[in-house]
Structure formats: C-alpha cells, structure tokens
Amino acid sequence: MASGDSMVNKSDFASDTGSLEYIKSSSRNIFGAFMTGVAGFFTFLAIVPLLIILTYLLVQGISTFSIEIFTELPPPPLVEGGGFGNAIVGTIVMVGIGAIISVPSGVLAAIYLSEFSSPQISYWISFANNVLSGVPSIIIGVFAYAAIVLDPLGIFGHRGYSAFAGGFALSVLMLPIIVRTTYEALKLIPQEVRQASVGVGANDYQTVLQIILPSALPAVVTGVSLAVARAAGETAPLIFTALFTQYWPKWDSAPLQRPMASLAVLVYNFATSPFENQQRLAWGASFILVILVLITNIIARWAISRRQF
Amino acid sequence: MSFGDNSERTIKPRSSKERSLNLSFIAISAFFAVSIGLILLSVTLIVAQRAEPAIFRFGLEFLSNSNWNPVKDDYGVMPAVYGTIVSSLLALAIAVPIGLGVSIFLSEDYLPNQIQRILVFLVELLAAIPSVVYGFWGLLVLSPFLNSFTPLRGLSGMLPAFLILSVMVLPTIAAISRDALINVPSELRQASYGLGATRWETIILIILPAASSGIIGGVMLALGRALGETMAVTMLIGNSNKNPFLDFSLSSLIFDPANTIASLLANQFAEASGLQVAALMYAALILFALTLVVNILAQLLVSRLQKI
Numbered sequence: 329m330a331s332g333d334s335m336v337n338k339s340d341f342a343s344d345t346g347s348l349e350y351i352k353s354s355s356r357n358i359f360g361a362f363m364t365g366v367a368g369f370f371t372f373l374a375i376v377p378l379l380i381i382l383t384y385l386l387v388q389g390i391s392t393f394s395i396e397i398f399t400e401l402p403p404p405p406l407v408e409g410g411g412f413g414n415a416i417v418g419t420i421v422m423v424g425i426g427a428i429i430s431v432p433s434g435v436l437a438a439i440y441l442s443e444f445s446s447p448q449i450s451y452w453i454s455f456a457n458n459v460l461s462g463v464p465s466i467i468i469g470v471f472a473y474a475a476i477v478l479d480p481l482g483i484f485g486h487r488g489y490s491a492f493a494g495g496f497a498l499s500v501l502m503l504p505i506i507v508r509t510t511y512e513a514l515k516l517i518p519q520e521v522r523q524a525s526v527g528v529g530a531n532d533y534q535t536v537l538q539i540i541l542p543s544a545l546p547a548v549v550t551g552v553s554l555a556v557a558r559a560a561g562e563t564a565p566l567i568f569t570a571l572f573t574q575y576w577p578k579w580d581s582a583p584l585q586r587p588m589a590s591l592a593v594l595v596y597n598f599a600t601s602p603f604e605n606q607q608r609l610a611w612g613a614s615f616i617l618v619i620l621v622l623i624t625n626i627i628a629r630w631a632i633s634r635r636q637f
Numbered sequence: 638m639s640f641g642d643n644s645e646r647t648i649k650p651r652s653s654k655e656r657s658l659n660l661s662f663i664a665i666s667a668f669f670a671v672s673i674g675l676i677l678l679s680v681t682l683i684v685a686q687r688a689e690p691a692i693f694r695f696g697l698e699f700l701s702n703s704n705w706n707p708v709k710d711d712y713g714v715m716p717a718v719y720g721t722i723v724s725s726l727l728a729l730a731i732a733v734p735i736g737l738g739v740s741i742f743l744s745e746d747y748l749p750n751q752i753q754r755i756l757v758f759l760v761e762l763l764a765a766i767p768s769v770v771y772g773f774w775g776l777l778v779l780s781p782f783l784n785s786f787t788p789l790r791g792l793s794g795m796l797p798a799f800l801i802l803s804v805m806v807l808p809t810i811a812a813i814s815r816d817a818l819i820n821v822p823s824e825l826r827q828a829s830y831g832l833g834a835t836r837w838e839t840i841i842l843i844i845l846p847a848a849s850s851g852i853i854g855g856v857m858l859a860l861g862r863a864l865g866e867t868m869a870v871t872m873l874i875g876n877s878n879k880n881p882f883l884d885f886s887l888s889s890l891i892f893d894p895a896n897t898i899a900s901l902l903a904n905q906f907a908e909a910s911g912l913q914v915a916a917l918m919y920a921a922l923i924l925f926a927l928t929l930v931v932n933i934l935a936q937l938l939v940s941r942l943q944k945i
Contacts (some may be wrong), residue, residue, distance in 0.1 A: 360837040370738025371756065374811065377804045378763050381774050433669040440666035449670075455936060456674045462858065462871065462932035463680065463925065464865020466899045470921045471680045473906070474687045500676060507673065531655065533662035561767025564867040564899070568906045594771050596868060599773040607777070614770045621765045629758075 382618070388608075389615025397612050402574055402594065405603045412613055414576045418491070418588040422570060423559045425495025425584070426502050431552055432573065434506030439536055441507075442514035454511060461504035469565030472497035477569055491577070491588035494570025501562060502555035509554065513547025514540060516637045549631035557624035562616055563592040572597060591617050684925060688918035699919060703880035705901075707909075712916035714923065719881050720895035721924070724795060724870060725863035725889075728802035735803075736810030740852075741840060743811075744818040757815070764808035772872030775801045780873065788892050793875035795895050801869045806859035813858060813939065815845055817851025818844060854938030861931040864899075865924060871900035898924040 351357065396411045404408030436456075441450045476484060476493040484492070517540055525535040541548075571587035572594070578586065591613045598610035651659075685692075695702070695712060702713020742748075743757055779800065780792040790794055821844050829839040845852070875894020878901075898920050909917055 356835050356838065360835045363837045363840075364742075367738040367742040368747070370735045371742045374739045374763070374807055375756065375759050378759055378766075380778075381766065381770070384774060384778060384798055385770070392842070411885070433672065436666040437669040437673055440663070440670040441736075444663050444666060446671065453670050453673055455940075456677055458936050459929065459932050460673060460677050461863045462928060464867065464899060466865065466867040466902050467680065467684070467921055467925050467928075470902060470906070471683055471920065474683045474918070476701055503673070503676070531651065531659045533659055536662075557765060561769065563767070563769040564903060567903060571907070592767060592868075595767075595769045595773055596872070599769075599776055599872060610773055614767075614773055617770060618766050621767065622762075625762065625765055 335375060353520040364621040365598040385611070385615045385618050389618075390610035392608050392612035392615070397609070401576065402589075402598075402609065403605060404574075405601070405606065408605055410605070410609065412589070412591065412609055414573070415589040415591045415613065416592040416616070417577060418570070418590045419560055421583075421593070422491055422498055422566070422588060422590060423556055424494040425492065426498030426559050427552065429496065429499035430506055430555065434503050434551070435510050435541075435548060437503075438507050438510035438514060439541070441511050443532070443536055443540065454508070457504045457507050457511075460500075461508065464564075465501055465562050468497050468500045469567070469569055470571045472500070472565060480546050486585045488585075489569065489571040489587045490585045491570050492584040494566045494582075494590070496587060497565035497569050498559040498562060501565065502559050505558060506548075506551045510544060510548050511549030513544040513551075513635065513637075517543055518637065543636050546631040546635040550628040553624040553628040553631070557621045557628075560620050560624075561592055563590075563596050566590055566593050567596065658778035671898045681925070684918055684922050688777065688915055688922045690912060691915035691919040694912065695916070695919070699916075700923070702877070705878045707913050710912045712903070712913070712919075714898060714920045716881055717876050717896045717898045717920065718923065720795070721864055721897040721899070721927075722873065723881075723890070724802060724874065724894040724895070724897060725798045725860055727795070727799040728806055728863050729856065729860060731800070731803040732807045732810055732859060736807050736855075736859075737814055737852070739807070739811040740814035740818055744815050745836070745840070757812075760808050760811050762808075763804065764812075768805065768866060769872075771801050771805060772869035775869060775873045788888060790892070791875075791894075793873055793894050794892050796891055798870050798895075801873055802863050802866055805866060805869065806863050809859040809862055810855050813855025814848070814852045817848035817855070820851070821847045850938045851940045853940075854935045857931055857935030857938060861928045861935060865928050867899040867903050870897055871903045874900055876900055876904055888905060 332584060358440070384508045394411075397413070398411060398416060399413050400409070400411035401414055402412055422438050428625045437453075441453055474480070476496055477487065477489055479485075479487045520541065521539060522535055525539045530538070570590060570593070573589050577583040577588060595613045595617070598606040599614075601607060601610075642707060685874045691699070691712065698720060699713055701715050702711070703715040705711050705716075706712070741755055747753075748756070775794060776799050780789070780797045783789050783797055784792065785798075787796065825843050825847055826839055828844045834842070874897060876896050878896050879895035881889075881893075881895065902917055902921055902924075905913070906917055923937075
C-alpha cells in the first residue's frame with residue numbers, strides 16, 4: 329500500500345476549502361481514481377485464472393466425453409480408448425464411507441456444542457475444530473496410514489492399503505466442515521423456538537431431533553455438500569491409504585480391504601504420463617471432478633437460501 | 638442448558654426410562670464433540686510415535702542436513718523446509734496484494750449488488766477446484782507457457798509452483814479480508830467522510846487499520862494452506878532435493894526445481910521402508926507443527942474479528 333503522507337497534502341486541503349466543488353485534478357482525487365483502477369484490475373486478475381482453467385477443462389473434457397469413460401477400465405500405456413469407470417465408483421464409495429462416518433458424528437458434535445455444553449467447552453472445541461480443518465490433508469493421510477494401514481493395535485484385523493483407510497482419511501477431512509456449518513446454523517435458531525418446545529413438554533432430545541434439527545436442515549445439507557466437494561477432489565490422503573488399482577472393485581470378496589481407484593489419484597497418475605491417451609483420460613477425469621464440485625457448490629448455495637433463520 | 642428442571646411440577650413426571658434416554662443422548666453428543674479434540678491429539682501422538690526412531694537418530698540435525706539418501710540411511714529436510722517456506726512466502730507476496738485489492742473492490746459499492754455477488758461467487762469457486770486439477774493444468778498449460786519466455790528449464794521449478802499456489806490461496810485471503818472489511822462499523826466510515834476524507838483516504842487510513850486483525854488472520858490461514866498444499870506443488874516444483882544454498886542466486890531461487898515437505902511425503906511415502914518411513918514421519922511432524930502454530934495464530938486473530 330502507498331504511504332499515507334502523499335495523500336494528505338496540506339496545499340490540497342487549502343485549495344479545497346475555497347469551494348465545495350469536486351476537483352478532478354486534485355492529487356487526492358487522482359490518487360483515488362488510480363487506486364480504484366488498481367483494485368478493479370486485481371479483481372480482474374483474480375478471475376482470469378478461473379476462466380482460463382474452466383475453458384480448458386470444458387474444451388478438453390467435452391472432447392473426451394463418451395460412454396466408454398464411464399464403463400471401461402483405464403487402459404495400459406499405448407492402448408487406445410478405455411475409461412475410468414472404476415475410479416468413478418471408487419470415488420463414490422470412499423466419499424460415501426467418509427460421509428457415513430463424518431455426517432452423524434459431526435452433526436451430533438455440533439448439537440452438543442450449541443445445545444448442551446458450557447460456553448468455555450464450546451469455545452475450545454470449536455477452536456480445535458477450526459485448527460483441525462487447517463491441518464494439511466497430507467498429514468491426515470499420514471495419520472490414516474499409521475493408524476489404519478499399519479493397524480498397530482489390530483483393531484481392523486487387516487493390514488495394508490485399503491479403501492476403508494482412504495474413506496477414513498476423507499472422513500477426518502470432512503468432519504470439521506460439517507461441524508462448523510451445523511454449529512453456526514444451530515446458533516442462529518432463536519431461543520424462543522427452544523422455549524416453545526420445552527413449554528409443550530418436550531425434553532432435550534425431542535427438542536433437538538424434532539424441532540431444532542429440522543430447522544437447521546438446510547445448513548446441514550450445505551455443510552455436507554461442501555464436505556463432499558472437498559473430499560471428492562482430495563488426492564494427498566488417498567495416495568498412501570487407498571492407493572490405486574487398474575481393476576473394478578471385487579464386490580464378492582471384501583472390496584473395502586483392498587486398494588481402490590479414485591478420480592483424483594487417476595488424474596495424478598496420468599497427468600505425468602507421457603502417453604497421449606492417458607493424458608486425455610486425465611482431462612476427462614478432471615472435467616468430471618470439477619463438474620461434481622460445481623454441482624455440490626450450487627446445491628450448497630440453494631440449500632442455504634432455503635434456511636428459515 | 639437443561640430443560641427438564643420443572644418437570645416434577647407438570648401433570649405427569651417423566652419416566653426414568655425417558656430421563657435416561659435423554660441423558661444418554663447428551664452423553665453421545667458430548668462424546669463426538671470431545672472426539673474432535675481427541676483426533677487432533679491422536680494425529681500428533683501417532684505421527685510422533687512413528688517418527689521416534691528418526692527423532693532419536695537425527696535429532697535437530699535433521700533440520701540442517703541436506704542429504705536424503707535411502708541407501709546410507711542418512712536423512713535431512715533442510716531443502717524441503719526451505720522450499721516449503723520460500724514457495725509459501727512467494728505465493729503470499731502475489732496473493733496478498735491481489736486478494737486485498739479484490740476484497741476492497743468487492744466490499745465497496747463500486748458495482749451493482751448482483752454483479753458483485755457473482756464475482757464473489759467466482760472468487761470462492763477458485764477455492765473449490767481440486768488441487769490435483771490445478772497441478773495438472775499447471776503442468777500442461779502454465780509451465781509450457783512460462784517455459785517459452787523465462788529461464789525455466791523443463792516444465793518444473795519454483796516459478797510455476799508458487800504461481801499456482803498463489804491462485805489457490807487467493808480466495809482465502811479475499812474472502813476473509815472482505816468479511817473483515819464489511820464488519821467495520823459504518824460510523825467509522827461516516828465520520829471519516831464527514832471530516833472531508835476521500836474514499837481511498839478512508840479505506841487506507843480508517844477501514845484497513847480497523848479490519849487489520851481479520852486481514853492478518855486471513856493471510857495467516859492462507860499461509861497455513863500454502864505450507865501444507867501438496868498435489869499441485871508436487872506436480873510442479875520438480876522435487877529436487879539439492880541444497881538450495883550451493884551456488885545460490887536470485888535466478889536459482891525462482892527458476893530452479895525445489896522440494897517441499899508435503900511433496901517429499903507424497904513422492905516417497907508409498908515406496909519407503911524402515912528408517913525412511915520414520916524420517917518421513919519426522920518430516921510430517923515438522924510440517925504439522927509448522928501449520929499448527931500458523932493456524933492457531935490465525936484462529937486467534939480471526940476470532941478477535943468476530944468480537945468487533
């Protein structure tokens with residue numbers, strides 16, 4: 329930012345006091361117009377990369393679009409065609425595992441923070457929640473590797489890279505997003521609503537489950553869709569938990585205990601590939617990921633516009 | 638808060654079954670709330686436990702050693718720590734002025750409300766694009782473009798990495814700074830206008846200082862993201878573990894391939910064994926500590942913003 333003394337120039341004040349007219353050529357106004365131009369230009373600069381990336385994805389993504397990319401397996405190098413149906417299934421399965429773990433626990437945690445806990449406890453836990461949401465995703469991946477892939481305590485009865493480990497890592501990333509959005513929404517519900525519920529004889533869990541939670545539902549939907557959007561694009565926590573596989577999940581023999589493909593890891597693996605066909609599939613997978621993220625973001629916005637409080 | 642205190646005076650007291658159901662509901666929700674803290678704690682403990690052999694073997698020398706040699710089991714993270722910090726600071730050097738410009742432009746009344754809202758949405762969308770897509774796009778489009786007119790050798794180096802990183806952290810800075818600017822009480826602005834200040838004198842001398850804790854908090858959060866960002870940086874930075882201070886120059890700082898802690902982990906973890914895993918865990922612990930400190934400071938600053 330420019331220094332303050334060039335703007336507050338004594339002679340400017342002196343000439344300005346003569347009349348109340350707006351003098352365009354006054355150095356203060358020139359400075360203002362210049363800074364407005366700079367701020368506007370910076371906003372333009374911020375939007376440009378988004379537009380360039382979206383255009384590239386659209387052009388490259390649509391040109392790869394076909395039915396095969398949903399139904400076929402990734403091809404080996406130098407083989408034409410193919411798709412990434414297994415990666416789409418894998419992303420859905422692992423994000424699903426993440427959601428099954430994180431949505432109920434996140435919503436319940438937010439309920440405790442807003443309805444039952446003391447203000448101090450609620451402050452410290454939401455502080456911890458914010459810190460958790462800032463932990464790099466690769467650290468969460470390392471954690472899931474140490475806790476589940478290595479399974480030091482033998483809790484999961486299975487060692488090695490697995491879809492479950494990937495889903496668990498994603499759930500740790502999704503949890504703070506769900507807790508935060510739900511907690512913020514619950515805090516906005518007026519106290520009168522709770523008092524009315526208690527007044528007609530409801531107890532705590534009835535109030536929460538039948539009155540408070542339904543009113544906060546739009547915010548919960550927003551939180552869940554933002555969390556899903558983030559988890560679907562995460563690569564770092566999956567590259568040493570779920571790894572990747574060229575094959576379809578084997579549904580008849582413990583598919584969650586085996587490595588599983590995902591769109592994000594497919595993009596990572598094929599992006600650095602020298603083979604044109606694999607790069608083409610990476611564009612297709614990126615395109616689908618971004619479309620998914622756009623849709624979930626729009627759902628999030630739609631849900632929040634329907635909130636009652 | 639508890640709602641059942643007066644229940645004895647109502648027509649029918651609650652049954653003990655209903656009361657225990659109520660208590661167990663509260664207990665279950667409390668368990669999940671506390672588990673957030675427990676996750677943070679167990680991340681620290683589990684990573685530290687796995688890092689233990691490397692911590693005892695290398696101690697603090699780990700930070701100054703620039704070798705990464707699985708054959709001799711000699712590990713150090715000096716180049717990676719250097720690359721992590723340099724790439725993040727360079728990204729911030731670009732993203733802070735631009736993000737601040739965006740937040741001012743989209744919080745003042747320059748544009749009609751509708752257009753402003755669309756632009757805010759577009760900037761937020763930048764944060765939603767997956768990291769790996771940024772990396773892929775950078776590798777195929779940005780790097781070849783930069784290669785055509787800069788001394789960048791090949792497709793990877795510090796330059797494309799920190800440019801992509803700056804795009805990725807920009808929305809964090811813009812969104813939080815904008816919140817902080819909007820939260821400045823309008824009386825301050827009115828008083829400043831009343832004394833004869835122009836719009837930009839008001840912004841620079843009144844509004845920005847009043848919003849400074851929120852803005853600094855946003856910049857710290859962005860720094861935390863930049864330090865831990867993995868995929869895009871891994872794909873672009875070149876993953877070279879050479880000592881950055883051998884024949885150091887401004888050009889080698891900006892154009893040479895480098896490494897970050899996160900990309901070291903992403904590249905080596907799946908194939909590591911023995912002491913190398915412990916060394917990687919030690920590196921992860923250092924990154925975790927670094928981001929934890931930055932994030933806690935950011936949270937403290939941003940939570941002050943909410944009290945205005």
